[in-house]
Each structure stands twice: as structure tokens, then as C-alpha cells.
Amino acid sequence: MTTIDNKILTSAIETYRHYAGQPTLSDIESCRQDSNDEILHLTPYFSTMDLVKLEDLTYTRSFTYSLKNHQLLFTSNVTPINKNIVRRLASPDSQYLAIVTKETKGEQHLHYVQIWHDEHLIFGYKINDSKISPHGKILPKNDYGSFFEWSPDSRRLIFTAEEKRKPLKSYFTAEKLDDIGEPASIYRENWGEQMELFETSVVCIFDIDTKQVKLIENQPKDLYFGQCTWTTNPDEIILVAFRIEPYQLGIIFCENRSTALFKCNWRNHEWIQLTEFDQLCRLYPRHLPKKDNEFIYLQSDVYHAHVQCLYGSIPLRCYSSDGRYLLLPSLCGSRNVLYIYDFIEQKIISLDSPLGVNTSMIGLAVFGHYVAVNIVDCRTPFRLYVFDLRILNKKDKDTNDWHLIVEHEFKKEEKNKIEWNLDRFFPDNESIPVESIYVHVHDTQSKRPLMVLIHGGPNSTVTLNYYIGVVAYISLGFDMLIVNYRGSVGFGQASIDKLLGNISKIDVQDCHEAICRCLEYTEPSRPVVLIGGSHAGVIIGRLIGEYPNEYTVAILRNPVTDLLHTYLTSDIPDWALAQSVNGQFDFETGRNRLADTSLVTYLIERSSIRLIDQIKTPVLLQLGKKDKRVPCSIGLRYYECLKANKIPTKLYIYDSNHALSETSCASDCFVNTVLFIHEHLKLSS
Structure with missing residues (x-):
């Protein structure tokens, strides 16, 4: 390399190292106010990059804020999240913490579950322990294909996991025929891009009171359950089901797959199908906190565009504690925006940024009557704000109604x-x-x-x-x-x-x-x-x-x-049909449309590779x-x-x-x- 080349390379490395090292606010683990409604306690997740180990890093920091004095009272040190943690979730009352970890020993890939109460480990098990665990590996976080959720009363944890399988043994080394599991070479379908681990799912529940983990029985066959919400009945959940047959297509970023809603009573192992598998996709069910048998979800048409004109994915903590307000993330042009639905007034209210229209608002969670929001722009990785929803209908709104908890600051000149x-x-x-x-x-x-x-x-x-x-x-x-x-x-x-x-x-x-x-x-x-x-x-x-x-x-x-x-x-493959010819994908014919020469010709004509000789x-x-x-x-x-x-x-x-x-x-x-x-x-x- 020349001196100039070396200078360019060095500058590129150091510039990326500088900006990649800036933390971004990715989620929030816990948020609550004290009993007097004067102090807020928030623990967000932050993400950054380690360019020495070449790894993504996640950590938490806790903040204590005085609403009365508009003052940050306490900031904790950084708590790194171990990269071997598959799942981590605090209970709604912040008393319990569920953790799933992974570990490799030789050729074995082991998973462990731990339930903590305050600083005490009150329950734990190894997932391949045949006496305790009725399931296989617990599935990692994915908005479409897995869930891991505490009940509102913090007494139970519901989650998706792989089916339990026999250890793989050769036809020729197994001591008994019953020891032979499913051959390792058999093809197992999955949900495609970034979801190769998601093949089958079983729904399980851990009960704090009995210290037992159980498989919910009678789960309908040939279905995959990927999303859920607890109801006001502590024994019931609402679930979203995808069909496995006749075969599986990719689902990540595809909000146009036919789904059906189910209600399950985990105690009685009873499953009730609430909707049909029709020409609609139903996602992100969220049960109202104060209303029996009432929940909201997003609905869009099957076929055509993979994402349609909807609100964004609804956060799990989307309701105020009294059930009056619902947080609805959306997009308005090139900005992330937030809307609040008021169930009493029965109207949608725009939650305007205190920093003006040149920013985006990312809703993190609703807790009590507050909403935690990350306000960002092209030069600011995060600003954590809290807003009191009770003043939504105030005639004269004031930027002082917003509480700034913490923000990222570059040097002023930069x-x-x-x-x-x-x-x-x-x-x-x-x-x-x-x-x-x-x-x-x-x-x-x-x-x-x-x-x-x-x-x-x-x-x-x-x-x-x-x-x-x-x-x-x-x-x-x-x-x-x-x-x-x-x-x-x-x-x-x-x-x-x-x-x-x-x-x-x-x-x-x-x-x-x-x-x-x-x-x-x-x-x-x-x-x-x-x-x-x-x-x-x-x-x-x-x-x-x-x-x-x-x-x-x-x-x-x-x-x-x-x-x-x-x-x-x-x-x-449905993407190519919808976007190219505005055609519908048929599972019966699948990819077998090659006899349609007009379709083949059109796909070729609209492909950019066709212009290769002009480049x-x-x-x-x-x-x-x-x-x-x-x-x-x-x-x-x-x-x-x-x-x-x-x-x-x-x-x-x-x-x-x-x-x-x-x-x-x-x-x-x-x-x-x-x-x-x-x-x-x-x-x-």
C-alpha cells in the first residue's frame, strides 16, 4: 500500500472504532415508580460493539429519577450481559428474574434455566434433564417465532421451546432399537432467514408456587405458536399460530402470513381456536389489563406486500396500569412517531416530541401512567425521556411535561x-x-x-x-x-x-x-x-x-x-410474485410456475442482471x-x-x-x- 492508502485505511479503522463504540439504547428491562409516585426506577438495555473481540455487547444501567425535583438521583455502573445468556426477563413486580444460559462442553450444547428471587437462586434445571425438563432447548428472542413472558401477577412464566428429541444415535451403535432417535441427516423445515433454529415449538409453563415446569398438553398438531399474551384470567393465554403444512416459508419481516388466534387454559390443557386460518394475518395480541376477554392485535391482508400500512409492532408493556391508554408506535414519512389511544375518550392522540419534528420517537414501555421513550436523530444515539400520560389531554402542552432521564452526548464541536x-x-x-x-x-x-x-x-x-x-x-x-x-x-x-x-x-x-x-x-x-x-x-x-x-x-x-x-x-418466493407482477403465491403450485412463460419472461426482463452489458x-x-x-x-x-x-x-x-x-x-x-x-x-x- 502507498502512504495515502495507509492513511485512508487507518482513518477508516479509527473512525469506525470511534462511532461503533457509542452506545445505543435498544430496549428496557424494568421501569416502575414508587408508591408515592415521586421516584422513577428505570433499567434500560444498551448496545455497543467490542472491536477487539469483534462481538456485539449488551449491558444495563439503572437510573433513579425524582419527578418532584426533575433531577437524576442515581446512576448505576454498567452491568454487562453475558453473551451466553439466551433469555433474560425480570418479572413485572421486579422480584424475580428468569435466565436461560447456554454452554458448550465438547460436542454437547447445554442449556440451563435459572429463576432468581432477589439475590437468591430459588430454582434451576438443565434442559436435557429427563426428570425435570419436558422440553428441548428454549428458543431465543424473536418477535415472530418465540415468547418468554411472565404473568401479570409474576407467579408464572410461559415460554416456547423445541420439542424434546431422543439423542441421535447410529443404527449400528445403539444398544437397543428404542435408543435410535431421528436420523441427524433428515431434513427439518424451519422458518427461513435468521430463524433456522425455529423448527417446531411446544408451549411450556413454569409455576413459582409449585416450582415445576410443565408442557401444556393437547397442543394442536401441525401448528407453530410464536406469540402470546396473558389474559386477566391467570390460567389463560392468547396465542398466535402459524401453519406448518404444506411447508414453511420465511416469516421474519413478513407480516402477511396467514395466522389464527387461539385461547389456551394451561391448567386444564384446553385449547380453543378463536379465528380461522383465512386471508388475514393477525399479530401482536395484547390483552387489556382491566377487561375480561378483550384484547387488541394488528391485522393485515395475506399476499401482496410483506409489510403494509400498519402501526409498528406493539410493545409488550403497551397499556397504562388503569387500562385507559394504549401505546401505538408508527411511522410518519421518514420519522418514527408515537400515538396514544385513549379508551375513555375513544380517540387517537399524537404524542409529539418535545424536541420538534426533526427527531424520531421510539416507544419502549408503558408503566403505571408513564411512557418511556427514546428520542433520536441523525447525530444522537439516544435520549431517554419519560412522559406522564395523565396530561395528554391538557390544552396547553409544555416541553417541561417531559422528564429527561439520560442522553448521549458527543463533544459539542463534533x-x-x-x-x-x-x-x-x-x-x-x-x-x-x-x-x-x-x-x-x-x-x-x-x-x-x-x-x-x-x-x-x-x-x-x-x-x-x-x-x-x-x-x-x-x-x-x-x-x-x-x-x-x-x-x-x-x-x-x-x-x-x-x-x-x-x-x-x-x-x-x-x-x-x-x-x-x-x-x-x-x-x-x-x-x-x-x-x-x-x-x-x-x-x-x-x-x-x-x-x-x-x-x-x-x-x-x-x-x-x-x-x-x-x-x-x-x-x-411470494415476494418475487407480489412485487414483480402483483401476483399471489399459491401453496398448491408453489414455485412451480415455470410453465407460465409470460411470468418467466417478465421476471427476467425486470431483473437488473439483464442490463449487465451496459454497466x-x-x-x-x-x-x-x-x-x-x-x-x-x-x-x-x-x-x-x-x-x-x-x-x-x-x-x-x-x-x-x-x-x-x-x-x-x-x-x-x-x-x-x-x-x-x-x-x-x-x-x-
Whole structure:
């Protein structure tokens, strides 16, 4: 490497190390007020990266806050969460703590369950202990496919686990025929991308009073139970069931799978089906705390877009203790927003940020009559606020109604140099908007390259939030443009529906227009770098094919470049049909639509790989070999075609999945991206 190359590499490493080391607020373990309603006790989860061990880190800190004096009274030291912890959950009364840990001994993978009361371990067992444990491994946290929940009275813990299986033994080494378990080589279906561990589920319950863990019997066959909520009856729960037959598709980020709701009495082992498996997806049931047999859930249509115009996933602690208020996270354009439903007034109220519209609000939990909120923006990783819901209907609202518990602070000169602007326009003279976020440094006179971040999905959104990559790229000399094209969530159902059958057309048009508008308003002649993954491969692949002289470098991560290949190999083949031709996936015919030559032709025509001969732009590919959503082979074929055409290209393959989000992958991707851009832009520093 030259001296300049070494300087670029060193700068990329140190910049990423600095910003990756900043903590973000990821969740909240416990939150409560004292009996006099004067003191708050909150224990949030924070996340950061260890770039020495190349590991994700999670830790907790506890805060004690005086409502009367608006003053933080106590801050605890950091309590790291051991990476071997599979599950950890405090009970609603904060008296109990349930922990599931994993351990490897030789070829054995062991799981242990512990129940703590204050500082005392009151119960524990090894999961493969045949005398105590009626289940296999307890499933890790996943919003779609597992649950691990204390009852409201803190007396019982309900959870999902694998079915108990016989240890695997060879036909030829088992002492008795009864010792032979299911062959290790038999194929077991799972729920696809990032959910390979989720094959079967059984529902179990631990009872504090009896110190026993039991399997709830009579669980309906051929169903997978992935979500639940306790009712006001301590013996009953409401569950969400997915069908296992005829086969399983991916479900993570797919809120359009047919589901049914069940009610279960765990004491009597009685199961009642409340809804049919029809053309509706029902998720996130949450039972009202003061009403018998009343609960809310999110509902959307099966087929079509995987995410539709809904509220976001509803937090488990979403109700005020009196049952009057319900917390509803949502999106409004490029912002995370919060709404409160008032059951007495029967109206939805917008919970406005005390810091204005240039921020996003992430709801963490409701406790008592308070809501804990994380308020973020492009340069602030977290601000933990608490708001008293009883003053929602006050006529004259005041920012003093909000209580700031703790916030992250960069150095003033570092924080103030980052600015952002929103640009909204309406393509094709329609009422459906496109929005972009331009993140840049304050009052720069230099000609900085424009890096354009295009999200995947396509039914997702990049919101006003803190992203390590964005602030790090800006620190290294780039300005960022983030485009939320038609089909992004947060802009109404019409926007989502507009993209169905129109991918590689209007999404490409929207992104190109957003880029042109930004260049016109700023510096038209600067170089433009495109970066994105998944569905962004459809868009970026078309942009560098249709406009071969306008884009300087392209960075593609697990990109969809071949729609036919995606339809045949992805864990969500219905995605290719819905987005490409606005067609429905039929389980009876499945992927066997190849006799429909018009469909095959259309998928090929709309694939960005079809424009491979028009590409001049250097392309960096970053692929995860465990990717089930956009299998690695799709990107590999694209790489081979680029090489054959002598287009400057480089390929990195990681031992990861679609997200490439592990610390080891994300950090390596960042540095390799900077080096590749430097190589082809000839940046001086």
C-alpha cells in the first residue's frame, strides 16, 4: 500500500472504532415508580460493539429519577450481559428474574434455566434433564417465532421451546432399537432467514408456587405458536399460530402470513381456536389489563406486500396500569412517531416530541401512567425521556411535561457539524410522496462525494435515526442522501400498493429523481456512490445499467439482481410474485410456475442482471453465505458476469446471513467499502 492508502485505511479503522463504540439504547428491562409516585426506577438495555473481540455487547444501567425535583438521583455502573445468556426477563413486580444460559462442553450444547428471587437462586434445571425438563432447548428472542413472558401477577412464566428429541444415535451403535432417535441427516423445515433454529415449538409453563415446569398438553398438531399474551384470567393465554403444512416459508419481516388466534387454559390443557386460518394475518395480541376477554392485535391482508400500512409492532408493556391508554408506535414519512389511544375518550392522540419534528420517537414501555421513550436523530444515539400520560389531554402542552432521564452526548464541536434536511416531492403528478434525507456537514466549502443509501424491503423505511455507518461515512468526507421511494412504509397504503407489479420501474425512477434534485440543490458535478442491499440490488443494478455514466461506484450487499433466481431459491418466493407482477403465491403450485412463460419472461426482463452489458460502474459485492432471503448464489452469478465483462469488481463473502449485521461483518464491510471507493475515486484523504 502507498502512504495515502495507509492513511485512508487507518482513518477508516479509527473512525469506525470511534462511532461503533457509542452506545445505543435498544430496549428496557424494568421501569416502575414508587408508591408515592415521586421516584422513577428505570433499567434500560444498551448496545455497543467490542472491536477487539469483534462481538456485539449488551449491558444495563439503572437510573433513579425524582419527578418532584426533575433531577437524576442515581446512576448505576454498567452491568454487562453475558453473551451466553439466551433469555433474560425480570418479572413485572421486579422480584424475580428468569435466565436461560447456554454452554458448550465438547460436542454437547447445554442449556440451563435459572429463576432468581432477589439475590437468591430459588430454582434451576438443565434442559436435557429427563426428570425435570419436558422440553428441548428454549428458543431465543424473536418477535415472530418465540415468547418468554411472565404473568401479570409474576407467579408464572410461559415460554416456547423445541420439542424434546431422543439423542441421535447410529443404527449400528445403539444398544437397543428404542435408543435410535431421528436420523441427524433428515431434513427439518424451519422458518427461513435468521430463524433456522425455529423448527417446531411446544408451549411450556413454569409455576413459582409449585416450582415445576410443565408442557401444556393437547397442543394442536401441525401448528407453530410464536406469540402470546396473558389474559386477566391467570390460567389463560392468547396465542398466535402459524401453519406448518404444506411447508414453511420465511416469516421474519413478513407480516402477511396467514395466522389464527387461539385461547389456551394451561391448567386444564384446553385449547380453543378463536379465528380461522383465512386471508388475514393477525399479530401482536395484547390483552387489556382491566377487561375480561378483550384484547387488541394488528391485522393485515395475506399476499401482496410483506409489510403494509400498519402501526409498528406493539410493545409488550403497551397499556397504562388503569387500562385507559394504549401505546401505538408508527411511522410518519421518514420519522418514527408515537400515538396514544385513549379508551375513555375513544380517540387517537399524537404524542409529539418535545424536541420538534426533526427527531424520531421510539416507544419502549408503558408503566403505571408513564411512557418511556427514546428520542433520536441523525447525530444522537439516544435520549431517554419519560412522559406522564395523565396530561395528554391538557390544552396547553409544555416541553417541561417531559422528564429527561439520560442522553448521549458527543463533544459539542463534533455533534454540531452534522446537519440534515428533508426533501419531499411528488412524482408523476400524483399524491404519493417520495422523501429523502440529506445528511451533511455544516458550511463545508469542499466538493464532497455524495453517497446515496437505498434501503431494501422494499416495504421498509430509513428514518431519522442514528446510524453508525452514516455518521462514520460523513466523518470520512462524504455527504449522505437516504431515499425513501414509493413503496416505503410510512407514506400510506397507496404508496405500498403503487409499487406492487412496478419494481425496477417507479422505485428506480424515484431514486434517480431524488439524486438529481439533491445534486441540483448542492453541487451538481460531484461524484455519486450508490450503496444498498437486498431489494436495493433491483434499484442500484438498474441505475448503473440505465445511467452508466452518472454513477461512480456501486456497493451491493446481498442484492436481488435476478428475480427469477430469487423466486426459485429465496425463503420468500411470494415476494418475487407480489412485487414483480402483483401476483399471489399459491401453496398448491408453489414455485412451480415455470410453465407460465409470460411470468418467466417478465421476471427476467425486470431483473437488473439483464442490463449487465451496459454497466461501466465499478461494483463491490458483499454477500452472506448463510443468506436464505437472497441466496449467495444470486450475487455470485452477478459477480461472474461483471468479471466476464471486465468491469472493475470485488467480492467479499461472509459467514453470515442476509443482514450482515454481526460486529465482525459490519466492521469489515465498512472498511472494505471505504477502500474500494477510495481506489475508484482516487480520494486524497
